[in-house]
Amino acid sequence: MSKEEIRKLIEEAKKAEKAAFIFKSNHNFGAAVMTTEGEIYGGCNVDGVISSQGMCAEMMAINHAVAHGKYNFRAMAVVDEEDFIWPCGACLQYLAQFYQTTGEEIVVVAAKEDGEYRTKTLSELLPEKYLSSSFGERLKQFKNK
Numbered sequence: 001m002s003k004e005e006i007r008k009l010i011e012e013a014k015k016a017e018k019a020a021f022i023f024k025s026n027h028n029f030g031a032a033v034m035t036t037e038g039e040i041y042g043g044c045n046v047d048g049v050i051s052s053q054g055m056c057a058e059m060m061a062i063n064h065a066v067a068h069g070k071y072n073f074r075a076m077a078v079v080d081e082e083d084f085i086w087p088c089g090a091c092l093q094y095l096a097q098f099y100q101t102t103g104e105e106i107v108v109v110a111a112k113e114d115g116e117y118r119t120k121t122l123s124e125l126l127p128e129k130y131l132s133s134s135f136g137e138r139l140k141q142f143k144n145k
Contacts, residue, residue: 001075001107006119009034010111013079016042016057023047024054030079031057031087033065036072036102036144041065058091062098071142072102077109077117084110084118086125095122096129100139 009032017030024047032042043060055063058078065073076095078085087095087108099106099122108125111117122129132139 001119005034005038005075006077006109006117007115009040009075009077009109010079010115010117012040012042013057013061013077013111014113016044016061017079018044020044020057021046024049028081029057029085031061032077033061033073034075035065035070036074036104037070038074039065039068039070041068041070056088056091058087059094062094071098072144073098073106074104075107075109077111079111079113081113084112086110086120089126092122092126093129096126096131097139099129100131100135101142103140 012032013030017028020028022028029045032040034040041064043057043064045057046055048054106122109117109119
């Protein structure tokens with residue numbers, strides 16, 4: 001990925017972060033995913049009165065892309081105000097589901113508000129990700145959709 005693509009991804013995550021619905025956690029996160037075509041979709045975290053009804057920014061960004069018919073991702077960025085925050089295990093596994101559509105590595109960017117960032121691959125962050133043998137071929141049907 002180019003530095004310019006990473007910058008655009010981080011900027012979209014920062015915009016989404018401002019919309020976080022955080023009456024309980026008091027910690028806003030922004031995330032964004034980049035499709036294999038270069039389109040970017042943002043998401044923010046949403047607290048739920050019932051914990052299981054909340055949603056992480058990463059899942060929100062993925063679902064935003066899916067709502068627009070996009071299933072193939074090149075990269076994801078997560079923005080925090082002060083620190084490098086990587087997606088939680090659940091979000092990484094959710095991203096791994098979409099990894100299976102193309103089988104191509106996904107770059108994950110952890111960024112601070114000031115634009116400083118670090119990158120790792122999905123495989124580095126979740127080396128033993130669960131890959132579905134039951135649905136593997138069906139997931140590949142979403143490649144290039």
